[in-house]
Amino acid sequence: MKYLFVNSATTNLVVAIIIDGKITYLYNENDGNDTSAKIMPIIEEAFLKSNIRPQDIDKIFAVNGPGSFTGIRVGLTVAKVMAYALNIPVVPISSLEVMASGFDEDVVALIDARRGYVFAGGYDKDLNSTYKDSYVLFEKNKFNGKLISFDNFSFETFKPKLDLFKIILKHENDDGVNPHVLNPNYLKLTEAEEKRLYDGRN
């Protein structure tokens, strides 16, 4: 089986191709700026170096959030359009789970969501959820496990680690989502929607 993996939701940009259980291409860099310019040339290189065509891919694993709203959309648009055009399944993956994948202990992955809020998700060593991916006010005693993040906080966190095999193993048999209804999981309304809800209550 041939898989494409795409994650542009966080500053950690990941593009990978996995063929029959072997990683034939991996881009895994914390340089998630200008992702919209970089990602397609990287994907092109991924196919070239793996010696396959887009038409050979059986399934796409695409991170659909949480994270940077624009970042999520860039990678997810590529995954949606590719899955639609090639008529193949696409499996949504949590960015927080990707961050937690490289650990053999309970961790809580955090993304800075500003004003004291975080996107947080807890996972055990087998990537079972221990704290549902959420948008929450950060309070240290809320979470059990090692705190991991790419962002800088006023408290100590560890750098996330990627274990692509663990993610693929866990989700290999997940049902694919129809690309028309595969959408970002922002975990947060837009400010305009929040304000409208707030004004509606008052």
Add this chain to the structure above:
Amino acid sequence: MYILGIESSCDETSLSIIKDGTVEVSTVVLSQMDTHAYYGGVVPEIASRMHVENITIVIDEVLKKAGMSMDDIDAIAVTYGPGLIGSLLIGLMAAKTLAFIYNKPLIPVHHIAGHIYANNLVRPLEFPLIALVVSGGHTELVYMKEDYSFEVLGGTLDDAVGEAYDKVARVIGLPYPGGPNVDRLAATGKDTYDLPLPLNDDSYNFSFSGLKSAVINLVHNEKQRGNEIIKENLAASFQNRVTEILTKKTIRALKERGVSNLIVAGGVAANKGLRSSLKQACDKENINLTIPEIKYCTDNGAMIGAAGYYAYAKGLRADLSLNAKATMELK
């Protein structure tokens, strides 16, 4: 040659298949206007979210409507700016992904060039010409000596004309989108209010924020005095100032450049007051005026597919690193 045109620079997700830059094979426009109307204007983050939700549905529809597959498409043209960056990115990423999968040329199209080439779907452009581009985001006078050659003579220094319409509409209590509502109301009113003719100078630039402020102040002052505003008269007075200055500078550009073809493009080209003012002036000066039907005035993929054909003929190509630009000059 069949070009797939992709447009997502603001609040319309639109794709179109255009043959040889002139024939519209199929077009799908998914407008978000009803959603943004709740907020009194386009909310960029909501627009971006809706584009990503709709993009594959629109691709699927435009191909089905044409009875074509991606293999029948020769090139992909996409708006890469100017516009809302988050919105632009969805159409751009979709275009790049399709270009990559199907190994098709990718043509970068400037949004304003698209608006201008909407006219080519009505009748072939005749050169040299002056294009007046008026919309919610743009107000520009452009000189073209030949296909896909643009010289911007002037533009707005502050608000785009459509933006001024939306703000004035809000002040006099008309719902979003303001332009068509002010236009409708103006048709029933008289030009009785003393408003300034904005930036009435020798340049080809425009400025509408002063006129907008004059309307706001007038409404405020009348309220203070306990006077009732005659809305239709205020709409008519505002609209007359706008159409007068647009017409005046456009006609001057035509005369000074010795050009006898005028095309009008952009959402505000649907404005009845502007249409009739330009028509009168062009009849008087013996100028060929082309204003496309309303469906080609608002944002759509057809205009991008049409412009893309001429951009392609000029040799314009982009690679997969093409990025979106919120602002950029038309060259």
